[in-house]
Amino acid sequence: MRSLLLVFISLYVVVGSEGIYSLHGLLNTETSSRSNLILFTLSVPGLQVEGPSGPLQVQLGDSVLLPCSVRTPVPLEELEVEWRRSDSETLVLLFQDGEERGEEPEFRNRAHFFTEEISRGNFSLFLTDVTPADAGTYRCSVHTEKESGDTTALISVVRLVVSGGARAVSAGLGEDVILSCSVDSSEQIEEVVWKTDQDIIVLQYKDGEVLPDSSHERYRGRAEFFPAEIHKGNFSLRLKEVRTEDKGDFMCEVHTSLLSASTTVLLEDLGLSLLHVLILLLCIIAALLALSLSSFMCLKMRG
Structure with missing residues (x-):
């Protein structure tokens, strides 16, 4: 049937x-x-490839580690790992036939594996000298003869550059002087504080407000920002009526939620101000006139 x-x-x-x-x-x-x-x-399901838990934030010029790993090591003879930019499919770095390869000029000599860790299942990428163009999503793809898997990592490039003017500035006693501090930041500025080399607070800006009461008594009423310039990133300090004890280093420290940076200005040559020089000259001239008049009177009395 x-x-x-x-x-x-x-x-x-x-x-x-x-x-x-x-x-x-x-x-x-x-x-x-x-x-x-x-x-x-x-x-059979793909490889369980593990990556970062969230975006990777890095400062310009610094280095960043992009995690990529598997729990069970894979034989090197059948392993291929490639890191690519997800947006452009640009090849960042490749591990193939037991060797590390990378030919793209923009990543040459900047992207590396930890070669000794690959046999342990660690395929993380180490990227140095980060530039603004490095921001974006990267994909780590792991392939063997039988299976494959991938994970992604997002690089967010943050910027905080603090610069001053001349390394040293001069002022006469009793004069006003400006200590320069310019801030370029991709993040919101949370705090700017001017301090002396003795860690004495000269003036502080925090959470969008200038805090004059934060100043040490030595500088209270003598230190001020330029309010109209703060939104431009200008946190230069005007120090009024310079005194002898003001001589030394002043540091402008800037803080965001992620980064900190600073610049230093040296206040030196606290000599006599122009006004003091003029007063001194007048005193000398008056003394000479008095001496001349005295000599004239003496000569006239003898005659």
Whole structure:
């Protein structure tokens, strides 16, 4: 008796933490009782590739580590790992045939694997001298003869550059002097504080407000910002009526939620101000006139 029987079986088996294996069996009984064919297909999940838990924020010019790893090491002879920019598909770095390769000029000599860690399943990328163009999403793809997997990492480049004017500025006693501090930041500025080399607070800006009461008594009423310039990143300090004890280094420290940077200005040559020089000259001239008049009177009395 001829019969046609088609049975479709789907079996799902959970294997530890490695994932779910799907086993499909197809039993096909031919018209001939002597011909039974059983076909099985095994669908295996991809590699479990682990990456960073969130965006990677890095300062311009610094280095950044882009994590990429698997829990179970993969034989090197069948391993291929490639890092690419997701937006442009630019190849950043490749590990193939047991060697590290990278030909793109923009990443040459800046992108590296930790070669000794690859055999342990660590394929993290180390990128140095970060530039604004490096911001974006990167994909780490891991391939073997039988399976593959990938993960992504997002680089967010932040910027905080603090610069001053001349390394040293001069002022006469009693004069006013400006100590320069310019801030270029991609993040919101949370705090700017001017301090002396003795860690004495000269003036502080915090959470959008100038805090004159934060000044040490030595500088209270003598130190001020330029309010109209703050939104431009200009945190230069005007120090009024310079005194002898003001001589030394002044530091402008800038803080965001992620970064900190500073610049230093030296206040030196606290000599006599122009006014003091003029007063001194007048005193000398008056003394000479008095001496001349006295000599004239003496000579006249003798005559």
